[in-house]
Amino acid sequence: MNNFQKRTAIRIASVSFFLACLASPIAWYVARENAEQSIVSLGIEESGRMLHRYDAVALDGPDAATKANDAAHTISGGMFDIVEIYGPQGNKLAGASTPDGKAIESRLPHHGRPNYTEAFYLGSKLANGVWALRVFVPLRDSATDLTRPITGYFEGVRVMPQWQQSQIFSSAWTAALMVGLAALLCGAVLYPVVVHLSNDNEKKAREVLDSHISMMEALGRAIAKRDSDTGAHNYRVAWIAANVAEQMGIQGAEMQALIAGSFLHDVGKIGIPDAILLKPGKLDDAEMAVMRTHVDQGKGIVTGMGWLDGANAVVASHHEKWNGQGYPEQLQGEAIPLSARIFAVADVFDALCSKRPYKEPLSFEATMTILEKDTGSHFDPAVMAVFKPMARSIYDRLAHSDESQTRALLEERVRQHFEYGV
Template sequence: MNPFQKRTAIRIAAVSIILAAIASPVSWFVARESAEESIVSLAIEESDRLLHHHNAIDLSGTDAAEHATVAARTIAGGLFDIAEIYDGKGRKLAESMNKGGEAVEKFLPHHGTPSYTAASYESLKIAGEPWVLRVFVPLRNSATDTNGLITGYFEGVRVVPAWQKEQMFASSLTAALMIGLASLLCGVAIYPVVIRLSADNERKAREVLDSHISMMEALGRAIAKRDSDTGAHNYRVAWIAARIAERMGLMGSAMQALIAGSFLHDVGKIGIPDAILLKPGKLDDAELVIMRTHVAQGEEIVTGMGWLDGANAVVAAHHEKWDGSGYPHKVSGETIPLAARIFAVADVFDALCSKRPYKEPMGFEAAMAILEKDTGSHFDPSVMTVFRTMAPEIFNRLANSTESDARQLLEDRVRQHFEM
């Protein structure tokens, strides 16, 4: 299992567990409420049947109290432990209770004269932990006519027996466990789908990234064909710049833009005539003006190319200097993009330490002396502070390296920072 798959599995498992943890108590509550309502519905139906049987619905006659008493006794011996019957004006006509009702009766909250118009119930926890359901039912001649005249009130109290509590507990627990298990199974089922989709997206992203990097290298090779010194230099200077940037904390798109810009910094030289680009001697003033146009031409090449837009910062400002004496815009200090300031150190260091057709490579001490002399004028002092500590390692690593060696070094950085 690779790191991505491991992270995905952990996240899906965490979400599944959280959903199970949320859904299970909810299902427990719903199942318990449903069980309570089932008990209450059954009790109401049974009490209604008995009240009708004993003519204790219409409680306005002279024998209403007698009928209510008989009905209350019958009901208190069945589904309810306490039965109370009131007439239409809320006056108590009868009350009956068994031993279970007697044990809890004194703990029940008192209420005023009944005046409710719809059946309801309340669930109560009494001292000693018995579970009590208290039912309130308005009586009408027709149980289905909710708008009919209320002829009386029935109130019943049921002490839920241990077996029924256990049954309700088991049903609620089963429902909660099923919901929790379903959440976990959904996570298990989703995992391979997510992995497959992610793998497809990753493959496509790699293909796009590969095409981008191939385009970058193709542009680099194109200018290298015209200027033989450019090929290995592009790889080396991009690698050096990436190493400095890593030490300075650059990452993500900023690092990717730096690498692309460093590699393509001289791409504008494609538009410089061979007579000037390949001239072995020193350029005259007119030729120098033309040579310097490679910066603007490079900007035009990379601008609007989507992924390569980030390279613009280095391509456009790699000849600017810290004190403002560079070109083409003569910007200075921190107005120069950080990527270009990092690149400037890497570019000059590599140029000094590399063999060129017109010069031998300079030694480390001599090259560093030039960089130190130009710190604060050409180079950003903060970049030099970082580079100074790593310069010996970089010099030794690149000494006598071939273009293939430099290409491999840069490829390692590309794979790291482009998440390949």
């Protein structure tokens, strides 16, 4: 299991656990409410039959109290332990209670004259684990036409027996556990799907990255060949710059741009005529002016090329100097992009240490003497402060490395910073 798969597993497990913790209490609450609602509905239906049986729905006649009293005593002891029946003006006509109802009646909240138009219920948790359901029903001479006038009120209290409480809570816990388990199972099912899609996406991303790197290498080699080099210079300077940047805490897109820009720093030399690019002697002022146009030409090549667009900073500014006497913009100090300042050290270090058709390589000591002399004029002192302690190990690592070995070194950095092959 690679890092991505571990992160994915942790995130999916966390989300699944969170959903389970969130959904389970909701499921428990909904299941309990539904159970209560079922009991209340059954009670209302049963009491409705009794009220109609005793003609205790229309409660405005002279015998309303008698009818209400007969109905109340019949209904109490069935679904309800306390029954109260009121007239249309809210006056109490009858009441009846079972022993269980009488035991809790004084602990129930009292209310004034009933004056409601729709049926509802309230659950009350009393002392000693007593659970009471209170039902409030306006009476009409039609059970379906709610526009009919109210002819009375029925109120009932059911003291939930222990067996029924246990049954309700057991059903609610079962629903909560099922919902929680479903959330966890969904996470378990999603994980292999996400990993499969990620692997497929990673494969495609790797193919795209391979093509990008191949394009970058092809451009770099084409310039190196035109400039009488083997191409190893591009690998070396990109590797050196990446090492320095790592020590400076650079990562992510900024590091990727530095590597690409270092490798393609001289891409603009494609547009320089061979007579100038390959001239064995010193260039005159006019020829030097043409040679310096390779910076703007390189900038034009990489700008707008999507993945290579980040190389712009190094390509456009790799000949700028810390003191502002470079070209083409004469940028000074921190106005020069940091990636270009890092590359400038790597580029000059490698150029001095390497053999070229027109020169022999300098020793490490001679190279460092030149770099230290130009620190503060050509090179950023902060970059040089990071580079100096690691310069010797870089020199020793590259001294006897051919192009294929140097390429392997850079590929290692590419895999690390482009998440290639992870």
